[in-house]
Amino acid sequence: MRQHLRLALPPLSCLTLESPLAFAIVEGDGRLVRAGQLPLQQLGEQAGARPVYAVLYGDDAVVTTITVPPVPASRLNAAVIGSIEPMALSDLMQLCIAHGKRAPDGKVNVAWTNRRPLQDAWSLLAKAGLNIVAFVPHQLALPVNDPDPERPLGLPAGPRWLAPLPGWSLAIDALRPASGLGRWRKALAWSAVAAAIWVLGLNWYAAQLKGQAEALRQSMQHAVAQAFPQIPVIIDPVRQAQQQRDALRLSQGTATDDDFMALAQATAQVLDFAQGHVLAMHYDKGVLTLTLTEGYTAPANEAALAQAASVRQLFLEKDPAQAHVWHARRAGVTDTDTGRS
Incomplete structure (x- = not known):
């Protein structure tokens, strides 16, 4: 047990924030550090973060010893309640009941008090800033063979304040006041x-x-590498593709409708069904050759496709020898111009 504060309570029904309370600060080895008396509302500062053991007024708790037959630890509480029911003068639901461990001879120390006054007192003590860890019945807070067990604890503090305390008390969790943090x-x-x-x-x-994003970047790098194989290392595919396009345009002078980019854009508008299915692209002498992957759906009306190409001054044809290969050129470019027979 570390350093703590022991507090002598008046009758619970009389406790207020102005009530003068005797206290003693006790070291873990049982030595008295300091004792005094202060109103409850000032005791919070005196106690600080120390745990507080509140000693009940003599008449506020009933303490007795009962005999309990051997039962599992999980059923000891129920056995204790059943044993004290004939002894209690109040409804058990209105009582706060606590007990110690069962001794080898079956003896169990038990105590009870009225539930509501204890709960109200605990709320008041918490409001004063006291960290209550135990409510100890007066009879259990005194030394063994105390010559005057009926006399409340008072000042000056002496050996009566320093008796070993039991490892159990009436401070049960069900009655613990909810702090602001506890509610939330x-x-x-x-x-x-x-x-x-x-x-x-x-x-x-x-x-x-x-x-x-990584998949898109790799896809763009692959597309640029196929379109511009002369690029040794692709770091920024969009910028490098733009630079290559601009370089091609500058090397050939002013852009015309027969340039690769203009032809590719017009072809993409006509062959919109090929979107996402372009496997390879080749441009040579005004002819753009597209190799498509399987899975696309070509238009059933080839006449409508040819008409759409004609509107954009394109000539489209499907390669007669290779599946999934399409050729596109400007309407004015002939096979002789391209070198195709």
Whole structure:
């Protein structure tokens, strides 16, 4: 037991914030450090963070010893309650009951007090800032063979204040006053769980976006590498593709409708069904050759496809010898111009 404060309570029904209370600060080895008397409302500062053992007024608790037959530890409380029921003068639901361990001979020390006054007193003590860890019946807070067991603890503090205290008390959790934090603890806990799930969801979504971005980057690098094989290392595919396009345009002078980019854009507008299915692209002498992957759906009305190409001054044809290969050129470019027979 570490350093603590022992407090002598008046009758619970008389306790107020102005009540003068005798106290003693006791070291863990049982030595008296300091004693005095202060109004309850000032005791919080005196106690600080020390645990407080409140000694009940003599008449506020009934203490007795009962005999309990051998029972499992989980059923000891029920056995104690059953044993004291004939002895209690009040409804058991209105009592606060506590007990110690069962001795080898079956003896059990038990105490009880009225539930409501104890609960109200505990709330008042907590309001004063006291950290109550035990409510000890007067009879159990005195030395063995005390010459005057009926006399309350008072000043000056002497050996009567320093007796070993039992390891149990009437400070049961069911009566513990709810602090401001206690009332919100459950809500705060659920908020923390929700925040953790939200963070995990964000991390998962970020990882998913990162994977998609990496796949897109690799796809762009692959497309640029196929279109411009002369680029040794692709770091920024968009910028490098733009630079290569500009370089091609500058090397050939002013852009015309027969340039690769203009032809590719017009072809993409006509062959919109090929979107996402372009496996390879080749441009030579005004002819753009597209090799498509399987899985696309070509238009059933080839006349409509030819008309759409004609509107854009294109000539489209499907390679007669190779599946999934299409050729596009400007309407004015002939096979002789391209070198195709």
